Amino acid sequence: MLRAFGGLTVPSRMLVVNQFGINLGFYLVLPFLATYMGSLGYAAATIGLVLALRNLSQQGMFLVGGSAADRIGCRPMIILGCALRIVAFGLFVVVDDLPGLIVAAVLTGLAGAFFNPAVRAYLMHEAGDRRAEVFSVFNVFGHAGALAGPLLGAALLAVDFRLVAGVACAVFTVLTVAQLFVLPARPVEPQDRGVLGSWGEVVSNRRFMLFALGGAGYFALFNQLYLVLPVEAQRVSGVAGAVSAVFVVSTLVGIAGQVRITAWCRARWSEGRSMAVGLLLMGAGFVPIGVAAPFVPTAPAGEWTSAGLLAVAPVLVGTVVFTVGMAMTSPFSLSLLPRVGSEQLAGTYYGWYYLVSAVVVAITNTAVGELLDRFPDGPGRWVPFAVLLAIGVAGGAVVAGMQRTGRLEPRPVPTP
Structure with missing residues (x-):
């Protein structure tokens, strides 16, 4: 890991360290937003809608960013994106009504829409032909921030959720100042067409649009870290700390395994096959949870017990499988994206990729939230987890089909 980090360019190192800070601030708040809203009396479907709107504002506006x-x-x-997160998390400090929470969540997503495609486009140009490896290191630092964030958030949550949001606001203030003084600028490549012309190129690129539909499965499943996994962990254990346990397990697996998993896949499989298998594993992570859920009643709120630990075990096992799938999918999807798209319009293609994903996530989160409400306990509790398995299978099948038919191969360079 240290050797891989040492091999990065100076701007790449800055951005992967920056990613640690971004995830630290983000995961201070978002893992606890669902349970915080639940404590205010909001239903699971309403919480799912708020989270979906946050995601839609982020991934939907990736196109603009x-x-x-x-x-x-x-x-x-x-x-600009990091500065806007200062405002967004600051709002969580002062509002608790539904319209205010929606505005804060949407601004949080909009901020991500500004900096996320820019960070990835910057790294893509810096990485050259080592993109999968660079994005792998990038993910490790992101996982480290995602580990530290919930741990710190859980400690601060014992005081007040507003304190959690205030600390996140301070983290993004530090990041914004650091980027102003440390992050070097890259030259901007001249564009030979307008914005609408660039968007038209993307929409007419059929293999990219198909790839985006398959890759949307990753985001639909990834967002269950904020909805299904924490909700189910707390339901079966009766302990709010079970939410932190889910994130700790996920981030530890990501930190320890990301670079190794990427190297293992690179040595044995193509990028397309690695991504397809990763999507399948992400979906498979919900199998042990869905199998156990109908037999585990909702636990009363309280402290950790041996029964609670046993009940939450399928959630944690599923989280491990889910995270291994994430580690396989993410770096290869980001590496393949310029291949099915365009390096010159990297930011625009990233934007469209996340826009397609945002629509899928909005539908998925709302539907899964409705299913959680409809089957709160008992025999039907397996249904939402079966839907998530189907999403992983469908996404993996799309990418595997593209790999098999050669649509993930580089485009031939025309000869003059």
Whole structure:
């Protein structure tokens, strides 16, 4: 891991360290938002809708953020996005009504829409032909921030959720100042067409749109870290700390395994096959949870007990499988994206990729939230987990089909 980090360029090192801080601030708040809203009396479907709107505002606006990064540069968009997160998390400190929570969640997502495609486009250009490896290190630092965030958040939550949001606001203030003074600017490549012309190119690229549909399965499943996994962990254990346990297990697996998993897949499989198997594993992570859920009643709120530990075990086992699938899927999907898209319009293609995913996530989160409400306990509790398994199978099948038919191969370079 240290050797891989040492092999990065200076701007790449800055961005992977920056990713640690971004995830630290983000995971201070988001893992606890669902349970916080539940404590305020909101139903699971309402919570799922708020989380879906946050995701839609982020991934839906990636198109704007990505296109802006292609035209005005990645560095300004990274700084602007982090500054907007200061405002967004600051709102969580002062509001608890539904309209206020929706505005804060949407602004949180919009901020991510500004800096996320810019960070990835910046790294793509810096990485050259080592993209999968660079994004693997990037993911490790992200996992480290995702580990530290919930742990710190759980400690601060003992005081008040508003304190959690205030500390997250301070973290993004530090990041914004650091980027202003440390992150070097990259030259902006001149564009030979307008924004609408660039969007038209993306929409007419059929293999990219098919790839985006398959890759949307990753985001639909990834977002269950904020909905299904914490909700089910707390339901079966009766302990709010079970939410932190889910994130700790996920991030530890990611930190310990990400670089090794990427190297193992690189040595044995193609990038497309690695991504397809990863999506299948992400879906399979919900199998032990779905099998056990109908037989585990909702536990009363209280402290950890031996029964609670046993009940939460399928959730943690599923989280391990789910995270291994994430580690296989994420770096290879980001590496393949410029291949099925365009390096010159990297930000725009990233934007469209996340826009397609946002629509899928909005539908999935709302539907899964409805299913959680409809089957709160007992024999039907397996249904939402079966839906999530089907999403992983479908996404993996799309990518595997593209690999088999050669649609993930580089485009031939025309000869003059």
